[in-house]
Amino acid sequence: METLKLTIMSIVQGITELLPISSSAHLLLLGEIFDMDVSSAVLMFFHLGTTLAILIFFAHEIFHNFFTKGKWIFFLKIAVSAIPAGILGILFDSVISEKLRASWITAISLIIWGIVMIYVENKYHNQHIKSLEKITWKQSIIIGLAQAIALIPGTSRSGICTIAGVFLGIDKYTALQYSLLAGLPVMLGGVILDMADSQISLQSLDSLLVFTITFLVGYLCLRIINKKSKEKWLTVFGIYRIVLGIAILLFTI
Numbered sequence: 001m002e003t004l005k006l007t008i009m010s011i012v013q014g015i016t017e018l019l020p021i022s023s024s025a026h027l028l029l030l031g032e033i034f035d036m037d038v039s040s041a042v043l044m045f046f047h048l049g050t051t052l053a054i055l056i057f058f059a060h061e062i063f064h065n066f067f068t069k070g071k072w073i074f075f076l077k078i079a080v081s082a083i084p085a086g087i088l089g090i091l092f093d094s095v096i097s098e099k100l101r102a103s104w105i106t107a108i109s110l111i112i113w114g115i116v117m118i119y120v121e122n123k124y125h126n127q128h129i130k131s132l133e134k135i136t137w138k139q140s141i142i143i144g145l146a147q148a149i150a151l152i153p154g155t156s157r158s159g160i161c162t163i164a165g166v167f168l169g170i171d172k173y174t175a176l177q178y179s180l181l182a183g184l185p186v187m188l189g190g191v192i193l194d195m196a197d198s199q200i201s202l203q204s205l206d207s208l209l210v211f212t213i214t215f216l217v218g219y220l221c222l223r224i225i226n227k228k229s230k231e232k233w234l235t236v237f238g239i240y241r242i243v244l245g246i247a248i249l250l251f252t253i
Contacts, residue, residue: 012027012030014217017047020176020241028101049213050187053216054218057222078140081143084145111245113160146161
């Protein structure tokens with residue numbers, strides 16, 4: 001039964017970590033349904049799987065012209081975008097875990113940002129920046145500040161960074177790509193912190209299962225969203241978030 005629960009959670013994590021629908025909201029909800037706490041070990045292998053999926057999918061964007069000045073300036077922008085979330089995550093980890101993981105907070109975050117997604121996609125058109133390396137320092141800083149808000153469960157790192165990017169004149173799919181790359185240092189930092197946790201314990205078979213499923217599902221989701229990049233997927237995900245948020249509120253009443 002535990003293996004089945006881990007399998008389901010791995011599939012859900014692979015989908016929700018890379019799409020703008022909040023992995024934390026889904027894991028909190030599944031944790032309550034399964035009566036199961038998500039341990040540091042499980043989170044570590046979740047993040048390893050999604051990190052590898054991002055690295056492989058965006059290998060060209062990351063490694064093409066790797067030794068050029070422009071590429072390293074781009075890496076610096078990514079680092080700048082990761083700093084706010086990294087610092088706040090370390091400083092307020094206990095507050096986030098103890099105070100912000102209430103179901104109603106998650107539900108409200110899902111609903112609010114779902115509404116904003118729908119509004120943004122239908123209001124803002126003709127964003128002129130469609131290249132990752134053309135994102136400016138100012139834009140990278142603002143996206144980094146937006147990413148920090150995603151520490152609140154239910155917000156979604158990729159969701160809020162995409163919203164911020166569109167507001168700043170960046171094409172929505174380019175903004176999504178940037179958000180995923182900007183999240184890499186944060187996820188890797190989380191993995192390192194989890195590895196440093198002396199209480200980590202997960203059977204080797206379970207760890208391989210969690211890692212493999214999360215990676216494969218995450219990579220498949222990236223392929224699908226790439227093919228749908230011109231469609232109104234923000235609106236679709238926004239509606240889904242609103243429905244899920246309402247469901248969580250009804251479920252916890």
